[in-house]
Amino acid sequence: MAVERPNKNPYSNFNFIVEFDGTEVAAFTEVTGLDSENTPIDYREGADATSAMRKIVGIETYPAVELKRGVTGNLVLWEWRKEVRDGGTTFPPVKQVTIKLLDEAHNRNAPAMTWSLTNAWPSKLTGPSLSAKGNDYAVEQLSLVHERLDIS
Known part of the structure; x- marks a missing residue:
């Protein structure tokens, strides 16, 4: 359940955890794509030739959710992707994927907000870009498609 702060200040975006079927299996550095959109449909009744088009609600769609993490040698994401392949x-x-935004005290039992992805599965796993010229850490990215997004 979402928790509004008494002081109205926004929560920090770096305090989050990701769970697959209720279990935290990997630490991610970035999550994007927590979006939901209804495409409007233009509609006019056949006998109503004089008025403007009405907008009615179309199908709800969701982009892929992108998860990034440093490569650690843990193959749990690859195993899930391999099941799809x-x-x-x-x-x-x-899987049921849950992203929990935590407060500054990192209270996992009472997250500030929770995004739930229903029937999520990995459509793409991108390996790291490797370069001997830099000192960045190796990052992999998981793209999850899903059927529904709920926020609580």
Whole structure:
């Protein structure tokens, strides 16, 4: 459940955790794509030739959610992606993904806000860009498609 701050100051965007089916399996450095959109449909009744078009609500769509993390050698994301590629026991192998925004005290039991992705599965796993010229850490990116986004 969302918790509004008494002082009205915004929460910091770096205090978050990501869970797959209720378990935190990896630490991510960035999450983007927590969007929801309804495409408007222009509508006019056949006998109503004089008035302007009405806008009615169309299908809700969601972009892929992008998760970035440093490469640690943990293959849990690759194993999930491989299930999609190879056609695992359930296809696609969906999970409930939860992104929790935490307060400054890192209270995991009472997150400030929670985004829930229903029936999410990895459509793409991007490996790191490797270069001997820099000192950045290696980052991989996971693209998740999903059927619904809910916020609480």
